[in-house]
Each structure stands twice: as C-alpha cells, then as structure tokens.
Amino acid sequence: xxxxxxxxxxxxxxxxxxxxxxxxxxxxxxxxxxxxxxxxxxxxxxxxxxxxxxxxxxxxxxxxxxxxxxxxxxxxxxxxxxxxxxxxxxxxxxxxxxxxxxxxxxxxxxxx
Numbered sequence: 001x002x003x004x005x006x007x008x009x010x011x012x013x014x015x016x017x018x019x020x021x022x023x024x025x026x027x028x029x030x031x032x033x034x035x036x037x038x039x040x041x042x043x044x045x046x047x048x049x050x051x052x053x054x055x056x057x058x059x060x061x062x063x064x065x066x067x068x069x070x071x072x073x074x075x076x077x078x079x080x081x082x083x084x085x086x087x088x089x090x091x092x093x094x095x096x097x098x099x100x101x102x103x104x105x106x107x108x109x110x111x112x
Contacts, residue, residue, distance in 0.1 A: 034099050037092045037093070037095045037096040038099075038100075041092070041093045041096035041097065048089070048090070051082050051085060054082050055079055055082045055083065058075045058078045059079060061075050
C-alpha cells in the first residue's frame with residue numbers, strides 16, 4: 001500500500017474526499033456558524049478527551065501490537081485522521097471563545 005492509497009483509505013474511513021470537505025462552515029450564515037461553534041465548545045472537553053485517548057490507543061497499537069508494516073500504516077493513518085479532527089474542533093472551540101469574549105471598551109478620556 002503506497003502513501004496515496006493510504007491517504008485515500010483514510011479519507012474514505014473519515015467520509016472525506018479531501019480536507020477541504022471540513023470547510024463547509026465557510027458558507028454557513030454567521031449566526032448559524034456562531035451557534036454551531038457554540039455547540040462544539042459546550043462539549044469540547046469531552047471531545048478533546050475522547051480524541052486524545054483514541055490517538056493514544058492507536059499509538060500504543062502501532063508500537064506494541066501491530067503484526068505487519070501495513071498494520072502500522074493503517075494505525076498511522078488513523079492517528080493522522082484523529083489529529084485532523086482534533087485540530088479542527090480545537091479551532092472551532094477557539095472561534096467560539098473569540099466570538100463570546102467581551103469587546104474591550106476604550107475611552108480616550110478615561111484616566112489610566
């Protein structure tokens with residue numbers, strides 16, 4: 001299995017054609033996008049914990065239990081896929097906090 005085949009296999013497993021498929025939010029209306037990232041932020045601590053645990057399990061499998069090089073490659077692909085999702089959700093969580101942090105007020109007449 002070459003790297004292109006492995007990438008395609010991982011994309012199929014994740015239900016993606018390419019990473020750009022994750023950018024569907026770009027066309028979402030701003031209010032809907034804010035609500036969407038807010039829902040992700042509400043469960044971010046659970047998502048992060050579960051994805052990090054799944055990555056650790058795949059790393060452990062690749063190091064200790066893989067019976068062939070192909071097993072290692074599939075595990076690596078799974079790790080990469082999980083990392084893509086973890087990074088994506090992390091960015092969406094951060095976007096929520098950027099959307100909800102209070103705007104700084106600046107009064108040029110206020111004494112410092």
